[in-house]
Amino acid sequence: MDLATIRTAARAAGLALRGALHPTEADGIAAGTLVLLGFAGQQGWPAFAASAEAWDRAADPVDRWSRRVIDALAARLSGTALYPFGGPPWHPFQRWAMRAEPVHPSPLGILIHPDWGLWHSYRGAIALPERIALPPPDAWPSPCAACVERPCLAACPVGAFSAGGYDADACFTHIAAPSGADCMAGGCRARLACPVGAAHRYGAAQAAFHMAAFCASRASSARLRGMPQR
């Protein structure tokens, strides 16, 4: 098997091949190759939007769709599927991604890609027994290194991003209130302020979906911690 075959199989399933790496002993994964799959720009969303999971009104539709599609792909490739959700503990997808493709931590915390900007995510990985030949890693520097103005940091209406990290509670409180209706409907202002990969920004339906899913995830983690629902 080679990477081109996996890329074609992933694309047929509606997913983008996000890169691959050779796990080491420190990763604790008994596999020769770990292949990352996900959404990149507008790739991935149409396949999900046309799925039964997108319309069945049950919880976690993207995660359930990912599991169905990537489990099937893993079975075809004789590999084992791993997912970024379902924790804690979480599989270290961001750390894996930094070894699989030219992504770097952005000031917002999420990884930035020189082409896709902030408009990408990981839907799963497949651990393959064989060691597949991989191209040498891309040495592209982070686009944030040359960005002096950092418009992303100034764009959040409640200043949720700072040197101290991401204040998810401040973000959630704002977007759950009427004053945050713009963020809820149009997507995260900070992410939208980034000029990198602007052509790959999510469409309105995808942006609104992710904001609603983010709200739902915060609400369920608050419930787990015994906090009042907002």
Ligand code: B12
């Ligand atoms: C818990 C979680 C959250 C929590 C807390 C996030 C936080 N910032 O604290 C909440 C619910 C708030 C959240 C929110 C969002 N999340 Co989130 N989240 C996760 C999740 C499930 C686990 C993260 C984790 O703790 N990993 C555990 C550690 C061990 O893994 P790790 O790979 O080592 O990750 C760490 C390193 O990257 C490290 N790190 C940072 N910089 C550097 C630099 C170097 C050199 C190194 C070595 C490491 C390093 O920090 C990470 C966190 O500890 C991941 C999925 C996953 N499995 O990784 C998604 C994930 C990180 N989230 C994602 C996204 C998109 C979001 C949102 C934008 C969702 C939205 N609204 O659309 C928001 C905004 C988050 C933000 N700006 O930080 C994406 C990010 C994709 C990307 N481009 O990087 C992920 C990967 C999910 C996915 N399916 O793709 N999230």
